[in-house]
Amino acid sequence: MRSLRYGVFDRCMKEDNVTTATLDWDDIVAEHSARVYRLAYRLTGNRQDAEDLTQDVFIRVFRSLDSYEPGNFPGWLHRITTNLFLDRVRRKSRVRMDGFYEGAEEKLLSSEVLPESAVHDANFDPDIELALASLSDEFRVAVVLCDIEGLSYEEISDVLGVKLGTVRSRIHRGRTQLRETLAHRAPRKGRTRFVGPVGI
8 A cells, every 4th residue: 555656656756757766655745744734734724623634635645646637746735735625614614713823822932842833833923823814715725825835826726726817816805804914013114024033
């Protein structure tokens, strides 16, 4: 079960410029799990849901390899992750997003950063997490895929299966809502924008 170095998989990986000399299932998971988990966490907002979603993604990948069309393997993973997230949202009506802020105060006051939380804490502060959490699921997915994951509008259109105009509208409306939510962070007279720590 571990080794996936057979016909379809080898062909797909070679056409995607992925070396397959010693590639097996563990290699795939090791190479792509951090990216999938990062996207899952940004979509769900909490560790438990992100871990569950990541596991579901790799189960789906394993079951779907024989139907994978050679092309963009990371893009395929984006599509699976996003679609599984949206399926969960539809089933639950609304994914609980309060995990974004759970324990934020303790994290800020703590002087020790746990290795497990370093992945989460590297990019978002509580204000940004709350702002993302305030977006509707459709807007959040579009903004995360564009502004955080770096996908083009065309790639997002392909991942979500919606028209390009819909993608543009969701991103525009999502960004507008984020600007409004984060207005208190905007530079004002006498206040400068934080650009990060100064090197010592």
